[in-house]
Amino acid sequence: GAVVSQHPSRVICKSGTSVKIECRSLDFQATTMFWYRQFPKKSLMLMATSNEGSKATYEQGVEKDKFLINHASLTLSTLTVTSAHPEDSSFYICSARDLYEWDQTTGEQETQYFGPGTRLLVL
Amino acid sequence: KQEVTQIPAALSVPEGENLVLNCSFTDSAIYNLQWFRQDPGKGLTSLLLIQSSQREQTSGRLNASLDKSSGRSTLYIAASQPGDSATYLCAVRPQAGTASKLTFGTGTRLQVTL
Numbered sequence: 001g002a003v004v005s006q007h008p009s010r011v012i013c014k015s016g017t018s019v020k021i022e023c024r025s026l027d028f029q030a031t032t033m034f035w036y037r038q039f040p041k042k043s044l045m046l047m048a049t050s051n052e053g054s055k056a057t058y059e060q061g062v063e064k065d066k067f068l069i070n071h072a073s074l075t076l077s078t079l080t081v082t083s084a085h086p087e088d089s090s091f092y093i094c095s096a097r098d099l100y101e102w103d104q105t106t107g108e109q110e111t112q113y114f115g116p117g118t119r120l121l122v123l
Numbered sequence: 124k125q126e127v128t129q130i131p132a133a134l135s136v137p138e139g140e141n142l143v144l145n146c147s148f149t150d151s152a153i154y155n156l157q158w159f160r161q162d163p164g165k166g167l168t169s170l171l172l173i174q175s176s177q178r179e180q181t182s183g184r185l186n187a188s189l190d191k192s193s194g195r196s197t198l199y200i201a202a203s204q205p206g207d208s209a210t211y212l213c214a215v216r217p218q219a220g221t222a223s224k225l226t227f228g229t230g231t232r233l234q235v236t237l
Contacts, residue, residue: 004166034224043212043227044167093166112225114159114167 002028002098006115013084014123021079021118023094029074030096034112035067038091050077050094074099084122093117125150127215127228135234136203144198144231146213151194154219158187158198159212161230167212171198203235 003026013019023033031052036044048069049057056069066088068080077096081088095114126149136142146156155174159167171180171187173196179188186199196213210232214225 006166041230041232043229045227046224049224091164095167111169111172112157114169116166117164119164 002026002101002111002113004094004096004113004115006092006094006118008118009116010119010121012121012123015085016083018080018082019084019120021081021092021094021120023077023079023096023115025075025096025098025113028096028098028113029100030077031074031099033071033077033094033096035069035077035079036093036095038093038117040091044093047079052077081120084120086122089120089122091117091119125153125215125217125226127213127226129211129213129228129231131231132229133232133234135236137236138203138205140203140235141199141201142203142233144200144211144213144233146196146198146228148194148196148215148226148228150217151191153191153215153217154223155216156187156189156196157214157216157225158185158196159214161210161212163210170211200233203233205235205237208234 005024007022033050035047037047038044046059047062050069050071052071058064071077095112128147130145157172158170161167173180173189184201189196210230212230213228
């Protein structure tokens with residue numbers, strides 16, 4: 001099946017620094033990728049929808065200048081946490097839909113593939 | 124705004140038991156519903172996907188049902204095993220389209236004991 005990777009898997013940084021997280025679709029292409037944030041023992045909260053070649057769409061309450069998203073190719077989206085603070089510590093997960101995987105019955109891209117997540121700790 | 128709730132929040136059962144996880148959603152106008160498994164500190168693995176026109180889906184020991192009109196879905200796990208221990212999340216997709224976003228439930232943490 002399709003694989004989504006994230007790098008790094010975990011990162012520790014000092015407060016005030018910026019951290020970049022990469023999300024790659026390894027064996028498929030994706031025009032749309034999604035970035036989620038998950039707090040301990042909580043569910044996933046969608047942060048933004050990353051669109052290849054255009055600006056990301058952010059969910060209400062998510063600071064776009066704080067969480068910079070770049071989707072420069074059909075296989076790579078990056079999330080940069082700028083001027084990170086301890087409250088930004090969290091588990092970040094990305095997902096993607098295969099551009100060429102269409103359900104024959106529904107005509108839709110049914111499956112969303114998730115990365116393994118990146119754990120960020122800001123000291 | 125769609126809200127997805129899962130009950131119970133945590134569950135511990137002895138190995139071999141059959142169990143049911145519940146998922147409810149407030150807006151019944153959904154395109155599909157999906158069940159995921161998440162191991163601690165890991166990403167998500169898709170288990171079952173049910174289209175809004177379907178009533179249930181089965182995969183091995185797992186059976187998921189959907190009652191869209193009442194806003195409910197259940198995940199039935201037969202003959203539970205310690206390897207089933209994980210957090211189970213349901214997610215609803217409101218509409219078709221590449222950018223259609225999933226809304227996740229609060230999750231059920233399952234522990235299967237020996």
